[in-house]
Amino acid sequence: MIPIKNPEAIRRMREACTVAATILARLKEQVRPGITTYDLDQIGRDLIASFGARSAPYGYKHGSGRPYPAHTCLSVNEEVVHGIGSLKRILRDGDIISVDVTVEYNGYIGDNAVTVPVGAIAPRVAELLTVTEEALRLGIRQAAVGNRIGDISHAVQTYVEARGFSIVREMVGHGVGRTMHEEPQIPNFVDRKRNRTDEIRPGMTLAIEPMVNLGGHAVRTLSDGWTVVTADGTPSAHFEHTVLTTDAGPEILTIPPAA
Ligand code: MF3
Ligand code: CO
Ligand code: CO
Secondary structure, three states: OOOOOOOOHHHHHHHHHHHHHHHHHHOOOOOOOOOHHHHHHHHHHHHHHHHOEEOOOOOOOOOOOOOOOOOOEEEEEEEEEHHHHOOOOOOOOEEEEEEEEEEEOOOOOEEEEEEOOOOOOOOHHHHHHHHHHHHHHHHOOOOOOEEEHHHHHHHHHHHHHHHOOOOOOOOOEEEEEOOOOOOEEEEEOOOOOHHHOEEEEOOOOOOOOOEEEOOOOOOEEEEOOEEEEOOOOOOEOOEEEEOOOOOOEEOOOOOOOOO
8 A cells, every 4th residue: 555645744744855855955065076975974964963854774774684874875886876985985077976865854754866977977977867867857747646656667767768778677766754665666667567556646755766877777786785786887877856746746845945
């Protein structure tokens, strides 16, 4: 069953998502050549604390593995998602970095990510970023009441693959609410008949998050138990928003307040 949020839950989701988006906007401004991903994560930790929020990834466990040790997820170049800030990873001109901020605020969770260039990047890598961001936009557009979850998947996959990039299959988007990962799963590819996936109804809060590789779709996990990298070492991009479904259409919740 996909949770349907009541008005009070939606109000709190709005707040959590606004906080998550504001933190992400500030953190991504800190990306520059010479900074380490450890320092970025520490800035993220301080920003989260300054809003009275809590990092949802920090201490998060999956399976029997070790708890996630960082406050934000920072994934450079061939790292797809769940990269752990490190003093050894110094950003250089030409890199890209996915900055993923997930916070709990007043009992609800907002989840969002962007991939940003570090200095000047190669044209095909720049295209990877614009295509992944546009795929997210097209996916969000399909998050309309009466559509199915598979319509989101189909829109993302079709657009990305037509441009010669590949979709990561091992991780998917998800419902989000009191917990970081709720039903439904939102794959970025069609893995079963679209008309067998769940119908979208008003009051769902969905984290839509295409992960797109420049090379092949295969990924593997590093020995730290978390960092997912492309198998062929090519760069990967990731954009994410938390979206509320309404009768008036999808509404992106992870937007910072107008300045
Ligand atoms: N932000 C991630 C997502 O988009 C979740 C973080 S996974 C963790 O779903 F293990 F790092 F917590
Ligand atoms: Co995320
Ligand atoms: Co997510």
